[in-house]
Structure formats: structure tokens, C-alpha cells
Amino acid sequence: MRGILAAVLACIWLGAIGAPAAPAKAVVESTGLRSIAGWLKAHGAEGFLGADVADAMGIARGADDELIAARQRGFRDDQILRIAQLIDGDTLLFMVQGPGEVYFYLSSVRGGLRKALVSVPGREAVTPLEAAEAESNFRREVLYWEQRIGQ
Numbered sequence: 001m002r003g004i005l006a007a008v009l010a011c012i013w014l015g016a017i018g019a020p021a022a023p024a025k026a027v028v029e030s031t032g033l034r035s036i037a038g039w040l041k042a043h044g045a046e047g048f049l050g051a052d053v054a055d056a057m058g059i060a061r062g063a064d065d066e067l068i069a070a071r072q073r074g075f076r077d078d079q080i081l082r083i084a085q086l087i088d089g090d091t092l093l094f095m096v097q098g099p100g101e102v103y104f105y106l107s108s109v110r111g112g113l114r115k116a117l118v119s120v121p122g123r124e125a126v127t128p129l130e131a132a133e134a135e136s137n138f139r140r141e142v143l144y145w146e147q148r149i150g151q
Contacts, residue, residue, distance in 0.1 A: 032142045033092060033109045039149040040086040044071030049085055049093065056126055057106045057115055059087060075148065084145055094141045103129075105138045113138045 048067040049059070061068050070093075074083035081097040094105040100122065106115040116134035119126045129137065 032146045033107060033112065035149060036084060036142070036145045037086050037089070037092060037109045040071045040073060040084060040092075041089075043149075044073050044084075044086060046070075047072035047085065049087060053093075053104070056117060056119075057093065057104060059091065059093070059106070082141075082144065094138075094145070096137075096141060103137060105134070105141055107138070 049070050051066045054061045070085040070087045072085040083095045085093045090109050092107045096103040102119040104117045107113045116129040
């Protein structure tokens with residue numbers, strides 16, 4: 001009996017050593033997104049997301065809904081306006097508006113970044129960001145909001 005128990009424990013131990021670790025950035029990002037969502041629930045103002053943005057980002061809405069309810073906060077630093085919106089308790093939308101461009105990052109609290117777009121209002125162009133740029137910008141945005149809620 002002891003031999004079987006020792007063999008099982010050895011297999012578990014070896015499996016744990018060989019198992020790939022979860023990426024640290026995903027854990028940090030998930031923790032940050034949960035914190036931001038909780039903060040928006042507690043401290044966000046009632047707001048709305050327009051149907052045009054919801055459609056571009058792939059956020060579900062009713063056929064007759066022109067506005068989607070959200071909890072939101074926004075801050076302006078120099079020439080940059082940042083807005084974070086919590087929709088349906090699990091969906092986070094970050095908007096970063098700078099001179100001539102508006103970036104949108106859609107994420108879920110549990111799943112992380114789902115979509116990233118840049119809009120150039122003067123040209124009425126909306127294009128997806130490349131994966132590397134989207135991930136880098138999104139992580140920077142999560143860090144911005146983590147620092148903001150920590151103040």
C-alpha cells in the first residue's frame with residue numbers, strides 16, 4: 001500500500017514540475033481587471049455606450065437599443081482623455097482619446113483583451129490594431145487604471 005501511495009505522489013510531483021506555469025502577465029492582468037471592474041461598480045458614474053461603438057466592438061445589444069448602460073469613469077491628462085466603462089458586470093471597455101486618434105480596448109474580466117481598434121475621426125476610419133501593439137497598449141492601460149484606483 002505504501003508503495004502505491006509513494007508512486008502516486010511521485011507522479012503528481014513530477015507532473016507538477018513538468019506542467020507549464022500560467023503566464024505571469026495573464027494573472028496580473030486578470031487581477032487588475034477584476035480590481036478595475038470592482039472599483040467601477042463602487043465608484044463609477046452611470047453612463048452609456050453608444051450603439052455605433054457597441055457594434056464596432058462586437059458588444060451585444062438589442063435591435064432597438066441605441067444606448068447601453070455602463071458604469072464609467074474618465075480622466076484627462078494634458079491632451080489625453082481616458083474612459084473606462086463596465087458593461088454587464090464582466091465587460092470592460094477602455095477608450096483613450098488623443099490628438100487625432102481614439103483607441104478602444106474591449107476585454108472581459110476573466111478573459112482579458114478581446115478586441116482593439118483605433119479610430120481616426122477626421123478620416124472616419126476604424127482599423128484593428130496588430131496583436132503585439134494591442135497587447136502592449138492594453139497592458140499599459142490596465143496599469144494606468146490600477147494606479148488611478150490606488151490613489
